[in-house]
Amino acid sequence: MSSHVRCVMEGYGPTQIEKLLPAYTQVNTAGxxxxxxxxxxxxxxAATSPENYDHQLQYxxxxxxxxxxxAQAPPFLIMHGTGDRMVPPEQSAALHTHLVQAGRQSTLVLIEGFGHGFLNPGEVAELGPNVRLDNGRLEREPQTNFSAQQSPGNPFELQGLAADHEMIKRFFTLHLR
Known part of the structure; x- marks a missing residue:
């Protein structure tokens, strides 16, 4: 069986990590x-010096x-919530644009008001104090409004679909049959 990746469903991931790094601040000796x-x-x-920060930015x-x-990327379905405060939706839009500019198939779905973690099951633990995810929201609110952008000639049909697990299933069915 081939290990070639035939399609990708990506949710709210960082795609321009350098834009998410905080500015360098000098290490506080008081800890x-x-x-x-x-x-x-x-x-x-955290970077320990300006030079280390420059290396970190390059990494x-x-x-x-x-x-x-x-140039060889498989078809992508990218889903992101417009209310994501951990990874801004512009990160997914940048990936979609990158794929389209490379002539690849991409569908970007932006779900109104959803935050980070909406693809997680409802029982996934939170990340820590004051860090809340939108766990289980895709399951609870499958009819939430969304907007979509698609690459030219993309065969993935969105007409009549909700931004839900059924959309994801249809994307996989199209590309993995």
């Missing part, structure tokens, strides 16, 4: 530095999907 962001954690923690660019060659 009262703010908590690191998930993006900083991905790249080894972020290197790890970002929008800076990768998309």
């Amino acid at each position: 009262n530095n703010p908590a690191t962001t998930p993006e900083q954690d991905l790249l080894g923690g 972020a660019v290197d790890a970002s999907p929008v800076h990768q060659n998309a």
